[in-house]
Amino acid sequence: VFELNSRIGDNMNNEFHASWTSVRDKRNPGDPFPMIQISNVGGGTLYIGNERSSMANQLNQDIYTLTDNFTINAGRHSITLGTHDEFYKFGNLFCQDLYGTYIYNSPNDFYDGNIARFRYGQGVESVTGTKRWMPEFSAGQIGFYAQDKWAITDNFDLTYGLRIDMPIMFDEPIQNAEFNVYAAQQGWDLKTNHKIAVEPMWSPRLGFRWDVLKNRNLIVRGGVGIFTGRVPYVWISNNFSNNGIAQFNYDSSKNNQDVKIQYDANNAGLADSRVNPKSPAQNAQTINVFDKNFKFAQQLRANLAADFKFLGIDWTVEGIYSKTINDMIVKNYDITATGKTYNEYAGLADYGDNRPMYEKSTVPYSAIYVLDNVSKGYSYNLSVKAEKSFDFGLDLMASYTYGKSKTINNGSSSVAASNWQYNYTHGNPNKPELANSNFNIPHQVMVSAYQHINWNKNPGRTIDNKTTIGLIYTGNSGSPYSIYVNGDLNGDGGYNDLMYIPTDAEVDAMLNKGLFVPVTNKNTGAVTKTPEQQAADFKQWLASEKYVKNHRGEYYDRNADNEDWENRLDLHIDHKFGFKWGKDIRYIQIGLDIINFTNMLNKKWGATLSQGGYNYYSPLSYGNMKVYSVDNAGTIVESKKRGYQFTNKGSYDMRSYSDYYSRWRMQLTAKLTF
Numbered sequence: 001v002f003e004l005n006s007r008i009g010d011n012m013n014n015e016f017h018a019s020w021t022s023v024r025d026k027r028n029p030g031d032p033f034p035m036i037q038i039s040n041v042g043g044g045t046l047y048i049g050n051e052r053s054s055m056a057n058q059l060n061q062d063i064y065t066l067t068d069n070f071t072i073n074a075g076r077h078s079i080t081l082g083t084h085d086e087f088y089k090f091g092n093l094f095c096q097d098l099y100g101t102y103i104y105n106s107p108n109d110f111y112d113g114n115i116a117r118f119r120y121g122q123g124v125e126s127v128t129g130t131k132r133w134m135p136e137f138s139a140g141q142i143g144f145y146a147q148d149k150w151a152i153t154d155n156f157d158l159t160y161g162l163r164i165d166m167p168i169m170f171d172e173p174i175q176n177a178e179f180n181v182y183a184a185q186q187g188w189d190l191k192t193n194h195k196i197a198v199e200p201m202w203s204p205r206l207g208f209r210w211d212v213l214k215n216r217n218l219i220v221r222g223g224v225g226i227f228t229g230r231v232p233y234v235w236i237s238n239n240f241s242n243n244g245i246a247q248f249n250y251d252s253s254k255n256n257q258d259v260k261i262q263y264d265a266n267n268a269g270l271a272d273s274r275v276n277p278k279s280p281a282q283n284a285q286t287i288n289v290f291d292k293n294f295k296f297a298q299q300l301r302a303n304l305a306a307d308f309k310f311l312g313i314d315w316t317v318e319g320i321y322s323k324t325i326n327d328m329i330v331k332n333y334d335i336t337a338t339g340k341t342y343n344e345y346a347g348l349a350d351y352g353d354n355r356p357m358y359e360k361s362t363v364p365y366s367a368i369y370v371l372d373n374v375s376k377g378y379s380y381n382l383s384v385k386a387e388k389s390f391d392f393g394l395d396l397m398a399s400y401t402y403g404k405s406k407t408i409n410n411g412s413s414s415v416a417a418s419n420w421q422y423n424y425t426h427g428n429p430n431k432p433e434l435a436n437s438n439f440n441i442p443h444q445v446m447v448s449a450y451q452h453i454n455w456n457k458n459p460g461r462t463i464d465n466k467t468t469i470g471l472i473y474t475g476n477s478g479s480p481y482s483i484y485v486n487g488d489l490n491g492d493g494g495y496n497d498l499m500y501i502p503t504d505a506e507v508d509a510m511l512n513k514g515l516f517v518p519v520t521n522k523n524t525g526a527v528t529k530t531p532e533q534q535a536a537d538f539k540q541w542l543a544s545e546k547y548v549k550n551h552r553g554e555y556y557d558r559n560a561d562n563e564d565w566e567n568r569l570d571l572h573i574d575h576k577f578g579f580k581w582g583k584d585i586r587y588i589q590i591g592l593d594i595i596n597f598t599n600m601l602n603k604k605w606g607a608t609l610s611q612g613g614y615n616y617y618s619p620l621s622y623g624n625m626k627v628y629s630v631d632n633a634g635t636i637v638e639s640k641k642r643g644y645q646f647t648n649k650g651s652y653d654m655r656s657y658s659d660y661y662s663r664w665r666m667q668l669t670a671k672l673t674f
Contacts, residue, residue, distance in 0.1 A: 011073040023061040027054040032265035034100040038110050052119065055098040056132050059234070060091035076151040080161075084143045086230075092237040093134035095247065097121040100268030102261050106522075115256045120268055121249040122277055127174075128246050135240040137171040139233060141296075147205075155211035163203040165228045167296050169195040169236075176244045179287055182364070188333065190289045190370065192243040196236075201228045201298060222304035226325065229297040234414040235328070235371060242288035242416075244365065248277040249286060251366075284364060288416050290371035298325040316385045324377035329409045330420040331430040333368040335492045336361045342490065348509055352553050353500035355426050358492040367493075369416040376434050379405035393452035401444045405437040412438055412613070421494035424482045424616070426555040429492050436480055436559035438614035443565075444476040450572075464587065470572040471597075478563025478608075481615035483548070483556045483654075487622035499620060503552045504539050510644065511535040517625040517643040525630040525637075529647060540650025541619065563609045563655070571597040574669075584674075591669040600664040607662040609655055617654040621645045 006014040029050040036048040069082040096119070103117035104110040123133025147161030175193040183190040205225025212218040241247055252259070252272060262271045269275050305318035338345075341354040385399035409432065413419045425432040450470035482498060489497035502510065510516060516531035543549050547561040574591035599606030609615060624640040631637050648654075 013071050015067075015069045015071075017065070017067040019063075019065045021061070021063040021065075023059070023063075025060075026058040029054040032099050034102060034261065034263065034265060034268060035097075036110075036261075037101070037103045038107055039104065040106045050099055052097050052101045053094075056093055056095035058091070058093040058134065060089075060134075062089040063087070078149040078151075080145075080147045080149075082145050082147075084145070085140065087138070087140040088233060089136070089138045090233055090237060091134045091136040092234065092241065093132060094237075094241060095121050095123060095132060096249070098131065098268070099265035100262055100271055102259075102271075113260070115259045115261065117251070117253045118256055118259045118272055119249075119251045120271065120275060121247065122269065124246055124248050124277060133241075133247060135237065135246070137169070137173075137237070137240050139170060139236070140168045141230065142166045142168065155214045157209045159205075159207040159209075159223070161205050163205070163228070165201045165203065165296070166198055167196055167201075167231075168198050171240075173240045174243045174246050176287070179244055179365070183289075186333075189292065190333075190368075191292075192239070192287065192289055194239075194290060194292045196290065196294055197292065199295075201296060202226070203228050203298075218306065218308040220304075220306050222302070224300075224302040227299050227301055229299070231296050231328070232411075232414070235411075235416065235419075236290070238288040238369070238416045239290055239371070242286050242369075244285040244287050247285075249366075250275050250277075284366040286366050286417065287368045288371070289368070291373070293373075294371055295326045295373055297327055299323065300325055312388065314387045316387075317383070319380070319382050321380045322378060324375055324407070326373045326375065327377055327408065328411050328419075329372050329374045329432075330416050330423075331370045331372055332420050332492070332494075333370055334361050334363055334365060335359065335429070337428075338491070346513065346515065348506075348513060348515075351506050351509055352502070353555075355490055355497070355500075355555075356428060357490055358429075360493060367417065369420055371416065374408045377407040377437075379403065379437070393454065395450040395452070396448070398447045399445070402442060403440070403444075404442065405440040406434050407437040408432055408434055410438040410614075421496055424484050424496050424498045424558045426498040426500065426557075429490075429494060429496060433557070435557050438480060438559060440480045440559055440562070442477045442562065444474070446475075447473040465577045467575045468573070472570040472572065473567070474570070475565065475567045478566050479610040479613065479615050480559035480562050481617065482558050482560070483617050483619070485620055485622050486618035489622050497622075498558060499556045499618075501542065501548050501551050501554055501556055504542075506553070507535050507539050507542070515643040517641045517645050518627060519645060519647055520626075520628040522626075522628050523636070525628045534644075534646040537648065537650035537652075538620070538646040541646070541648065541652050544651070545654075559614060563615065566608050566610070568596055568606060568608070569598045570595050587671075587673040589669075589671040589673070591671075593667050593669070594664060595666070596662070596664040598664075599662065606664065607657040609657060610661055611658050612661060615655075619646065619648055619652060619654050621647070 002018040004016040008014065033049040035050050035052045038046040064087040066085045067082070069080055072079045098121060101119040102115050104114065105116045109116065122131040125131060143163060143165045145161060145163035147159065149157060149159045151157050172193050172195050175191070180191045203226040205223065207223030209219065209221045212220055250272070252274065259272045262268050269277055300323040301320065303318060303320040305316060307314070307316050309315070335358045338357045338359050340357045342357060343349070343351040343354050345357050381401055381403040383399060383401040385397065387397045389395045409419060409423050411419055413422065420429065423429070423432055427433055448470060450468055453467045454465070455467065456465040484495070485497045485499050486495065488495060511531055516534045518527045518531055519529035520527050542552065548556070571594040572591070574589055576587055576589040578585050578587045594600060596606040622644050624642050625645055627639050627641050628636055629639070
C-alpha cells in the first residue's frame with residue numbers, strides 16, 4: 001500500500017492511494033484418487049476419496065487499486081474530484097471430476113461393480129495443452145466522481161455528486177465457431193467470445209445532514225442515490241472455462257454396465273469407452289455465455305434517519321429502501337415449453353398444480369447457460385437503536401430491526417448451472433417469480449453489555465491498561481427455507497420444483513390416479529409401504545407442518561417462511577496495554593471471543609437450524625421409481641413407474657439442527673498498534 005497526502009495552498013489538498021493485493025486460494029485434496037459415493041449405508045451415504053469439486057480447484061487473484069481525491073475548500077463548499085480504479089488478473093482452475101466420480105446405489109452394487117452414475121472432466125489437451133487447464137483473464141473497473149459538500153447554513157449540509165463507473169474486459173473468451181453459428185441460426189445473438197460492453201454506468205447521489213436544534217441533540221440525515229457494484233468475477237470465469245471446446249465434461253447415468261472403476265486417477269478417462277476428451281462435441285458439452293448487454297449490479301437506495309438524545313440515552317431511528325436496477329439471472333436456453341401444464345400432463349383435471357411443463361430442446365449441447373440481467377427486486381429495513389455509556393465503564397446497546405428482501409435469483413453459487421438449477425420455482429425457470437431472498441430475516445434483536453475495567457490507578461499516567469468484558473445477545477427469525485419436490489417434476493432437467501401443497505381431496509385424487517408408487521424391498525419384492533399408507537401419512541404431515549397446513553391448495557413460494565425464533569449469546573474478553581517504544585507509545589491487545597457461549601455451558605443450548613444461510617427440504621419424491629416384485633418363477637424383477645413416494649411417517653419432522661453452527665467456537669486474537 002502506498003499513500004501520499006499533499007497540501008496545495010491554503011484551500012486545496014490531494015490524497016493518493018495505490019495498493020496491490022495478491023490472493024492464492026487452492027484446495028489440496030490429497031493424493032489423486034476418485035470420489036466414491038455409496039448410498040444406503042446404514043441409513044446414510046458413504047463417501048470415499050476426494051470431493052469431486054476439489055480435485056482441481058484453484059483461484060489466483062491479483063488486484064491493483066488506484067484512488068486519487070482532489071479537494072477544494074471554497075467558502076461553504078468542499079468540492080472533491082476523484083477517481084477510483086481497480087484492475088484485476090484472475091486464474092481460475094475448476095475441473096470437477098478430474099480423478100473420476102463413481103456413484104453406487106447400495107453397498108451390494110459397489111461390491112458387484114454396478115455403477116449408477118459416472119462423471120469425469122478434464123481440459124482438452126489439444127486446445128489447452130494440459131488436463132489441469134486454468135483459464136486466465138484480466139478485467140477492470142474505472143470510476144470517476146465529483147462531489148460538493150455545501151454547508152448551506154451552520155446547521156444544514158447538503159451533499160450532491162455524480163459517479164461514473166466503466167467495467168472493462170481486457171481479454172476475450174475462446175471462440176467456439178460451431179456454437180456461434182448455431183446460436184445465430186436460433187436468433188439468439190450469443191457468442192462464446194463476447195466481451196462485456198464498455199458502457200458508462202451513471203450514479204447520481206444526494207444527501208443531507210440537519211442539526212435541528214443546533215446542539216447535536218437532534219440530527220436528521222438522509223439521502224438517495226444509485227450505487228454500482230461489482231460482479232463476482234467467478235461468474236465471468238465460467239464463460240472462459242465452459243466454451244464447449246477447451247474443457248471436457250462427461251456424465252452418464254444410463255447403460256453403465258461396461259463402466260469400470262479406475263483407482264489409478266491418471267486413467268480415470270478410461271473407465272468408460274464412450275469418453276472421448278479429444279472430441280468434446282462427441283459428448284454434448286455445457287456452454288456458458290453472457291448476454292452482450294449484460295450490466296454490473298446497480299441499485300437505487302434511499303435512507304432517512306434521526307439521531308437524538310432522550311432520557312439520557314442516545315437513540316437512532318433509521319429506514320433504508322433499495323430497489324434493484326440491474327441484478328443477475330442465469331437462464332438455460334436448452335429447454336422448451338411443451339404447451340402443457342402439470343395437471344394436464346398427470347391427467348388431474350381438478351388438481352391445482354398448473355405449472356408449465358418443459359422438455360430438453362434438440363440442441364447439440366447438454367445445457368446453454370446465459371448470464372443476463374433482471375430489474376425486479378427490492379429490500380427495506382426499519383431499525384431503532386439505543387445506546388448509553390456510564391462513568392464507571394459500562395456501555396449498553398439494544399437494537400431492533402425489521403426487514404424484507406425480495407429477489408429473482410440469489411446468485412449464491414459460483415457455478416452458473418447451480419445458480420439456475422437451485423433457484424427454486426413453480427413457474428418458468430428462466431423467468432422465476434419474485435420471492436423472498438435467501439437472506440430475508442424479518443426480525444432481529446441485539447443487546448450488548450461491555451464493562452471496561454481500567455487497571456491504571458495513577459491519574460498522571462496516560463498509557464492504557466484496560467480489560468473489556470462483553471456479552472452480546474442476538475435473537476432473530478430463523479433462516480428462510482423452501483420446500484421442493486425431490487425430482488424433476490416439470491421436465492426441465494433441474495431439481496428446482498417448489499412443492500404444490502395439495503388439499504386432502506387432491507391427495508385422494510393423486511391416489512385414485514395411481515400417482516403414489518408403492519415402496520418395495522429390493523431383496524424380497526415385498527411391499528413395505530402401500531400407496532394408501534403413503535397418502536394417509538402425507539395428509540397427516542400436510543395437516544401438521546406449521547406453514548403448510550395454512551396454505552393448502554397453494555404453491556410453497558421460494559423462502560415463503562422462516563424457521564422459528566433463535567437465540568445466541570457470545571462472550572468477548574480483551575486486554576489492552578501500552579508501553580513506551582522510544583518516545584512513542586505502542587499498544588498490544590489480546591482478545592478472546594467465544595461464539596455461541598451458552599452452548600459451551602450446556603450442549604443443549606444454542607442449537608440452530610441454520611446451515612449458514614437458507615434451508616431447503618424435500619419430503620416428497622417424484623420420478624421413475626424402482627419397483628421390485630416376484631415373478632412366477634420366484635425371481636426378483638425390477639420395473640419402474642413414474643409417480644410420487646412419501647416414505648416418511650405422518651409425524652415426520654423434516655428439520656434437524658446444524659451440527660456445525662450449533663457448536664460453540666472460540667477464537668484468539670492479538671493486535672499490535674504502532
